[in-house]
Amino acid sequence: MSGVLKDVLKELSERQIVILEMIVRDPSLSAKAMSEKMSEKMSEKNTNVERTIERDLAKLKKLGILTRKGGRKNGEWVIVYSPQIESETENQ
Numbered sequence: 179m180s181g182v183l184k185d186v187l188k189e190l191s192e193r194q195i196v197i198l199e200m201i202v203r204d205p206s207l208s209a210k211a212m213s214e215k216m217s218e219k220m221s222e223k224n225t226n227v228e229r230t231i232e233r234d235l236a237k238l239k240k241l242g243i244l245t246r247k248g249g250r251k252n253g254e255w256v257i258v259y260s261p262q263i264e265s266e267t268e269n270q
Contacts, residue, residue, distance in 0.1 A: 196216070207255070
């Protein structure tokens, strides 16, 4: 793993890292399915978990770590490394 990617991963929350781990295991998971799994781990029902997961997914996509391939129902998440991350980090 490149040093730049490691730096980006350091900036992620524990929840965002858990999301990436869930995607590695099952790229077809929806935000709703991820929130259900998170709620089970937290042993509580939090109605905001799904929205929080959606915000985390949006951040991961903006960072260029994650993208969605296919549609909402039959698509899957793809973990990618974006040159955009490298160029933004080099300018800092």
